Amino acid sequence: MQDAICKYNKHKGGLTMSELVDIHAEFGRPRSSTTNDVSDHGAVDISVVMPCLNEENSVGLCVSKAWEGIRRTGLRGEVIVADNGSTDNSRAVAEAAGARVVHQPRRGYGNAYMKGFSAARGRIIVMGDSDDSYDFTALPDVVRPLDHGADYVLGSRFAGQIRKGAMTWSHRYVGNPVLTTILNVLFKLRVSDAHSGFRAFTRRALDKMALQCEGMEFASEIVVKAARADLRVAEVPITYHRRIGESKLNSFKDGWRHLRFLLLLSPDYLFVMPGIACLAIGLLSQLVLLGLTGSSALAGKIMLALVTLAGSQLLTFGLFAKTYAKSIGLDKKSRVSEWVERTFTLEHGLVCGAGLCMAGLAVVIHQSVEGWGPVAAGGLSASTTILGLLSMVLGASVWFDAFFLTMFHLKRPSPAVTLPPSEFGAEPREAPASIAVSGGAAN
Ligand SMILES: Nc1nc2c(ncn2[C@@H]2O[C@H](COP(=O)(O)OP(=O)(O)O)[C@@H](O)[C@H]2O)c(=O)[nH]1
Numbered sequence: 429m430q431d432a433i434c435k436y437n438k439h440k441g442g443l444t445m446s447e448l449v450d451i452h453a454e455f456g457r458p459r460s461s462t463t464n465d466v467s468d469h470g471a472v473d474i475s476v477v478m479p480c481l482n483e484e485n486s487v488g489l490c491v492s493k494a495w496e497g498i499r500r501t502g503l504r505g506e507v508i509v510a511d512n513g514s515t516d517n518s519r520a521v522a523e524a525a526g527a528r529v530v531h532q533p534r535r536g537y538g539n540a541y542m543k544g545f546s547a548a549r550g551r552i553i554v555m556g557d558s559d560d561s562y563d564f565t566a567l568p569d570v571v572r573p574l575d576h577g578a579d580y581v582l583g584s585r586f587a588g589q590i591r592k593g594a595m596t597w598s599h600r601y602v603g604n605p606v607l608t609t610i611l612n613v614l615f616k617l618r619v620s621d622a623h624s625g626f627r628a629f630t631r632r633a634l635d636k637m638a639l640q641c642e643g644m645e646f647a648s649e650i651v652v653k654a655a656r657a658d659l660r661v662a663e664v665p666i667t668y669h670r671r672i673g674e675s676k677l678n679s680f681k682d683g684w685r686h687l688r689f690l691l692l693l694s695p696d697y698l699f700v701m702p703g704i705a706c707l708a709i710g711l712l713s714q715l716v717l718l719g720l721t722g723s724s725a726l727a728g729k730i731m732l733a734l735v736t737l738a739g740s741q742l743l744t745f746g747l748f749a750k751t752y753a754k755s756i757g758l759d760k761k762s763r764v765s766e767w768v769e770r771t772f773t774l775e776h777g778l779v780c781g782a783g784l785c786m787a788g789l790a791v792v793i794h795q796s797v798e799g800w801g802p803v804a805a806g807g808l809s810a811s812t813t814i815l816g817l818l819s820m821v822l823g824a825s826v827w828f829d830a831f832f833l834t835m836f837h838l839k840r841p842s843p844a845v846t847l848p849p850s851e852f853g854a855e856p857r858e859a860p861a862s863i864a865v866s867g868g869a870a871n
């Protein structure tokens with residue numbers, strides 16, 4: 429086996445089909461101690477899942493190495509290749525090497541994995557590319573922490589070794605470190621390689637993570653959701669080898685997908701913090717400029733009022749985003765969010781909005797009685813008028829925001845219940861979906 433792997437590695441990057449067949453014959457089918465007959469419906473211990481898109485030159489080797497890795501763990505296993513519409517011989521090569529091939533018609537790294545995971549039967553699941561960049565014979569090292577209490581193991585290339593030519597300069601020194609740092613900052617984590625493709629987790633952990641990203645950002649999703657699900661995480665150093673065949677990664681498109689995903693899951697950084705900053709700058713600077721006169725002071729005051737308005741909009745976006753994320757299980761309840769939910773009910777929002785509106789209106793009416801001349805001069809009366817107008821606009825938006833926020837608390841329609849056929853002999857009918865308002869802001 430080792431000889432065969434060494435021989436194959438020497439050929440990396442350029443094998444003919446007949447050489448491939450020879451080598452797969454040399455690896456042979458997996459040995460009986462670890463073989464998992466597909467017809468055997470008993471649970472297996474370990475499922476190695478690989479996504480595959482046109483990897484005919486490497487997938488057979490990866491499957492064979494995975495079997496060797498499984499044999500070394502002494503567990504009963506299976507190897508699943510989730511094929512993503514390969515147009516080469518990947519499927520045949522994978523099957524010949526002893527993998528169960530499942531087909532995922534929808535493109536995307538995440539889609540391929542989700543299909544593979546749904547077919548996996550092991551209590552331990554290992555994931556890794558089918559391009560020979562990860563050495564599946566090192567499988568015992570990757571799954572070992574699971575026996576010592578970890579729920580999820582991340583194989584770290586940066587804590588281990590990156591072989592010459594395995595990673596481009598830009599990915600090694602810019603893309604991966606920058607995205608990993610952003611992820612660590614946004615989610616208060618300390619992972620060393622957020623985009624490693626070699627990982628292992630328990631089935632319970634997989635269920636808890638409820639993964640759903642379709643593309644390359646799936647790699648980030650696992651890291652974030654493992655943390656959100658409070659999984660016990662371990663990192664093990666791994667060696668990253670030069671892949672066989674062409675990379676399917678598009679640096680900018682896939683990098684952006686990662687970043688977009690991280691930002692979408694971070695309403696605090698995306699909306700709330702910039703919102704608070706704009707509000708603070710807008711309001712405090714208004715105070716500083718309070719008594720200043722002249723046309724430039726007036727222009728400055730108007731601009732700062734708009735900054736304040738933008739800040740309040742960002743804050744409410746943050747509130748919407750956090751409420752929505754929580755409603756679909758992407759954000760955990762925190763003491764602050766519970767306090768906000770308890771305190772800011774729809775009725776509180778309406779009273780507060782109406783109060784702000786009326787206070788602002790009173791200031792503007794008072795100013796109109798005094799005359800607009802002093803406002804044009806840009807002094808104190810300009811400041812109070814601008815603050816009055818601001819208060820009116822903020823009040824109106826709080827009023828409508830309160831209604832919008834309450835919509836997140838509407839319950840989803842309950843699943844359709846099929847009623848018996850009506851007395852007129854019509855087709856079975858569906859019960860009407862009910863919509864109810866739950867507690868929280870609706871109370
Ligand atoms: N990028 C990408 N990879 C896919 C897809 N379907 C399966 N894969 C497999 O996912 C793995 C990761 O892709 P790869 O090109 O190696 O990306 P890299 O490891 O980040 O350089 C490989 O085994 C691909 O064959 C897909 O739709 N897109």
Ligand SMILES: [Mg+2]
Binds near residue numbers: 557561
């Ligand atoms: Mg790869």
